[in-house]
Amino acid sequence: MLEVKNIKKSFGDLQVLKGVDVRVEKGDVVAVLGPSGSGKTTLLRCMNFLEKADEGILNFDGEEYDFRTIGRKDIAKIRKKTAFVFQNYNLFRNKTALENVTEGLIVARKMPKAKAKEIAMAALEKVGLSDRSSHYPHELSGGQQQRVAIARAIATNPEIIYFDEPTSALDPELIGEVLSVMRQLANEGMTMMVVTHEINFAKNVSSRVIFMEDGEILENAPSKEFFENPKEERTKAFIKSIAEQHTI
């Protein structure tokens, strides 16, 4: 469904992505792990053109695009088939929860208001927030805001949702509610690519794990294999270090 080949990105002298390949099939839940600064966020942002990659090929729905030359129209077309959930939610602060969800439907997709509202209410219901639809973001907890952001993402019926550390900005007691929504989406077959430090999510929910370090993918394996039988020494060390953190 989606394939990225040899994507490269530098910020000034610093090469953050050194030729990364990713392949995502429909229904995959790909967890992206790796130490801080390894380029995980940059990879996701490049894939949705929030950052301009220096080089690379994107294959989306059978069509091939070059990151260097892709035009505004194609970017808009691909963005309408994808969604993005940010670490700090990025809800529209002047819109209610419901309006946050309908905005992309009414404004970007020219959907009739009544229909958009119906879809948005269903999306909010799914994330357990139908009773908060008329609240503004500042009237919601972090966990609720992130669930609105997820509702906003699923309402457009995307082929894939990118998540960039969706629980990292949350207080520990609010992480669970967001993860459980994500787990539910995964069970329903939503295609997802999730940058995360939640090792249990990677272990129990994701179907594949990608391990990044220094702008490269060190290991890319089915989830079970990744945790039970990692090939790379660095991967083993990383899994061990995380396991230790979790026992503290």
Place this chain on the structure above:
Amino acid sequence: MSEKVLNLLMDSFTKILIPGIKVTIPLTVISFSLAMVIAVLTAMVQYANIQGLKQLARFYIWIIRGTPVLVQLYIVFYGLPSVGIMLDPFPAAVAVFSINEGAYCAETMRAAIESVPVGQLEAGYCVGMSWWQIMRRIVLPQAFRTAFPPLSNSAIALVKDTSLAANITVAEMFMTTQRIAARTYEFLPLYCEVALIYLIFSTVLTKLQRAGEKRLNAHGFN
């Protein structure tokens, strides 16, 4: 205070207030509206980073903020006729005040637009919205909310600054007062009287600002 002066003040009150309503207020309202249009456009070309226009915007703000408004009035009204541009007093005043105020409000608007977290712009792109749609529906409404108090401040300052238009023969409140004073020699009471009328205008604007802020707050986001 002698009865004569009291009578003069009563008599002149309406004489001053009428040009206030007929000239000062329209001059302020028209100039400020045009200033806002200039300000939003100037702020947006900078935010959108449109090369050429952006430099032009900086140049405009630099020139206008770096020179006195009184000098600008003189240049437009007394200076431009020598190159064939002749404006009546009122339009000349409108031109100068809107261009002058526009430069200050542009900076207010730019700061307000930049204070909207860029993540919301990115989120807008990710749900498929275009730059224009995001500006119009997400960024500008929040920027106006942020800019409302400083913009109100500018509007209040403008009401008072319009008195400078007396220098280019616009028959606004201050000019009218000067004329009466020249006739009657009652400078202190008359200038105090016009000051009071300016104070009333500013107070009304301050009240409007309060009410406006209340409404914006009631509108939910902050």
